[in-house]
Amino acid sequence: MSDLARLAVVVVSYGDPALLEHHTTQVATALRPARIVVVDNHSTDANRAAVRDLCEREGWIGVFPGSNTGFGAGCNLGAAAALAEGAEVLLFLNPDATVDAESAVRLIAAVDADPLLLAGPTVLGADGEVASAGLDLDLDTGMMRPWRRRAEHPGAEALPWVTGACFAVARELWERLGGFDERYFLYWEDVDLCARVQALGGRVGIVDGATAVHSGGGTQRAEGSRAKSPAYYYFNIRNRALFARTWLSQERQQAWRRGALGAAYEILMRGGRRQLLHPVRPVSAVVRGLRDGRRDRPVRVLESVHELRATTNPYIFQLIETLRQRDDTEVLLFSFARAIAGRYDVFHVHWPELLMTSARTPLRRLARRLLTTVFIIRLRLTRTPVVRTWHNLVRPDGLSRWNHRLLDALERRTTHVIRLTDQTAPPLEVPTSTIVHAHYRDWFEPIVEAMAETGPVETVDRRVLYFGLIKPYKGVELLLEAVADNPEADLDVRLVGSPTDPALADQVRAAVAADARVSAELSYADDATLAAEIAQAALVVLPYRAMHNSGALLLALSLDTPVLAPDNEVNRRLAEEVGEGWLHLFEGTLTIEDLERALKCVATDPPTGRPDLSAREWPESAALHAAAFRAALLP
Structure with missing residues (x-):
């Protein structure tokens, strides 16, 4: 060799x-x-x-x-x-x-x-x-x-x-x-x-x-000038202090701190004096580098979640709890008092529309809109970066003009986007991190163990289960139509979840009344109920009209139940990731043939072992989130 x-x-x-x-x-x-x-x-x-x-x-x-x-x-x-x-x-x-x-x-x-x-x-x-x-x-x-x-x-x-x-x-x-x-x-x-x-x-x-x-400076020099980028100034100044804290005695650290201003000026002058004709960006990078070099504390992240309770989305709950185990991140839960007057470095939001809409009465919704307006003004005045995890590509229907303007203002303050798949294209041109949806195994493990103590849960033959909120884009009515159009099909169809639209609720109730093969629980299902429903299903079906990420899909796989979902690039990659036989795909609109094909595969050639979710561990997800928060603070 x-x-x-x-x-x-x-x-x-x-x-x-x-x-x-x-x-x-x-x-x-x-x-x-x-x-x-x-x-x-x-x-x-x-x-x-x-x-x-x-x-x-x-x-x-x-x-x-x-x-x-x-x-x-x-x-x-x-x-x-x-x-x-x-x-x-x-x-x-x-x-x-x-x-x-x-x-x-x-x-x-x-x-x-x-x-x-x-x-x-x-x-x-x-x-x-x-x-x-x-x-x-x-x-x-x-x-x-x-x-x-x-x-x-x-x-x-x-x-x-x-x-x-x-x-x-x-x-x-x-x-x-x-x-x-x-x-x-x-x-x-x-x-x-x-x-x-x-x-x-x-x-x-x-x-x-x-x-x-x-050749030097290939990625850190301002276009067509001697000036360096703000990141060059910031990190050279900040990391000089980080090195001192890591390696030097207290006496030497004090000497370096006394010389910090002179060192910062020398670093700034590497970019020449002409840059000072437009001093805001370079000088602010220097100031931030000096400031961050002197502090050795975690990044304070204000989450958009008010409190962690039994009904909190397990994805949010697990993310916050795992972030709290890290030394470099301090998580603060949301209140308008804290958001407007508190001390934090980054605001992290998942569904920003909830800031102004999650109230039951018109008066309270008005109050939330007013408080959100003040909060956004505070973000702007303090130049606090916003990190947005982009779950839905389209805003919810029914938002008022005021709400849309508040969302527009918050998007203008957004400096970093987290997406759950690289196929998601948020409409903002800001730095982006792709952090895949982590699994639910740790969350449901105590529930599964408790279920096992009462005896094994039997899978219902040919049961297909849909669970989650019943929304128009999730295509539940397409599943019902495919079943209704084929009365001879031997199926057991189960729907569990709350409809968000009265017309959809009526359609599901009509299907249950007309077809003995269809049953439904049209209400919120707690985790124990959901685990039992998934365990009894031969196949989870997600008949979405469009899907770019799905917590329900990850939940079913976390509980070792095969899934039928739309065919797209994201799901093809996921099918390869988790292993053969766990994720079945259908093209276009769901048909009875798609259901029969998936059920036959599950019955005659069931998957072995467990789905491979090793790339979706929570500590790794939390580490990537912490890195995104730090990146949002960059000049």
């Missing part, structure tokens, strides 16, 4: 994939047969699609997190994918950098000779001048200086480090390190990594004869 065949090049991309097209394709050609792993930190769906196409065309390994995870976390994801493919040496490379085969071989040889070495090349700028050949961080002052100036500072205690734009490590060292510290998000994570290498007894070094070319 050649040296390059043992190598994986990990590239973390964000934004326009033109850098990959221009630089990474050159690297892939020069370093063949090395593996190329590209991590696309999500910016837009269009960029994501372009990176997917590029990876497929070039034969690269693509890693596609649902949101912008940051540089360090992206590197960790890419390294995990590379090691899973058998890589023995990892070469981390910026998308605006290139390295030749001879230099790569030298780096591989260096880490082979010393497995605890973090090896960097001499990094050249696009003009051929040396941009970085090793740096020292002065631990007393926080100032950076190149290794070539060490003689000017005899006796100074410094931390040697090499730039994260290009470096190589052996598998052994990477696994001992556990990857980058993801708290940094962007900048200073390479300094921290070098500190941890040396804390393990390893060393960092520049390998003679190895070079890389780095």
Whole structure:
């Protein structure tokens, strides 16, 4: 095996994939047969699609997190994918950098000779001048200086480090390190990594004869100017303080704090003075970096939920309870007093229309609209970011003009969107995180255990169950029509849930009265009742006219019951994810043939084991939500 065949090049991309097209394709050609792993930190769906196409065309390994995870976390994801493919040496490379085969071989040889070495090349700028050949961080002052100036500072205690734009490590060292510290998000994570290498007894070094070319600032420079992005200023300033808290004594931390303003000014001036003609964005990023660097507390998140009770959506309940177990997030439940006058960093909303409509009397609804108006003004004045989990693509019917205007105003304050599938396209052009719907197994486990103590629940032969709110778009009447049009079909149809429309309620009652095969419980079902109903069903049927995500589908699978649902890209992926035989699909409008086909499959070739829901654990979901809240705070 050649040296390059043992190598994986990990590239973390964000934004326009033109850098990959221009630089990474050159690297892939020069370093063949090395593996190329590209991590696309999500910016837009269009960029994501372009990176997917590029990876497929070039034969690269693509890693596609649902949101912008940051540089360090992206590197960790890419390294995990590379090691899973058998890589023995990892070469981390910026998308605006290139390295030749001879230099790569030298780096591989260096880490082979010393497995605890973090090896960097001499990094050249696009003009051929040396941009970085090793740096020292002065631990007393926080100032950076190149290794070539060490003689000017005899006796100074410094931390040697090499730039994260290009470096190589052996598998052994990477696994001992556990990857980058993801708290940094962007900048200073390479300094921290070098500190941890040396804390393990390893060393960092520049390998003679190895070079890389780095054009620099590929994703963090303002269009057509020397100025940097607000994120550049914010993270360089904030993470300087984070590094100090992590590594330095109290005495040194105090010295760094005394020099924080001077350091912040030096960082700002890297973007030149012309940017100060329009100072709001750069200066506000500096101020926020200084502020956040001084505080070491969780992100305070105001949730749109008033209280957690037995009737609270289990998805919301589990999310909040899991977030509360994290050290980096403090969850506050909603009240208008807290929303208007309280202290919090982020507002997280699921169904914003409930802010102004969830009251029973006209007077109370008026009061809620007035309070929501004041609340939105508060969000605007304090520039508090709003994170919206986008459950429904269409607003509910029957909203007043005032309500629509309030929703419009809240959407203008929304800085980050969470969606449950990448097929959902919210109508806002803001950063987006895709966080899949987590399962309900933990929630229902005590109920299932209690049911088992009274004896096994028998499945009713050929019973198909619909459960959940009965709304027009969910197509319950289509199920009833398919059954009514085929009186000879041997079926047991069960409906459990509250109709939201009187006409739908009348239609269901008429079907029950006219057809002995149909029964219904048209009221709210508690969790124990719902678990028992699902356990008795041979098949759960969701006859929706359109579906882009469904908690009911995940609930049925969590309770190990096969499901029949509409055929679309989201459900096809889910069917593959959970395993054969658990999710059956129908095209167009549900027919009796669809029901018969699914029931036959369940009866003659039942699925084995349990649906695979391992990608939908709550701790991982909470971690991604916490990352989305932090991302919403970015400048």
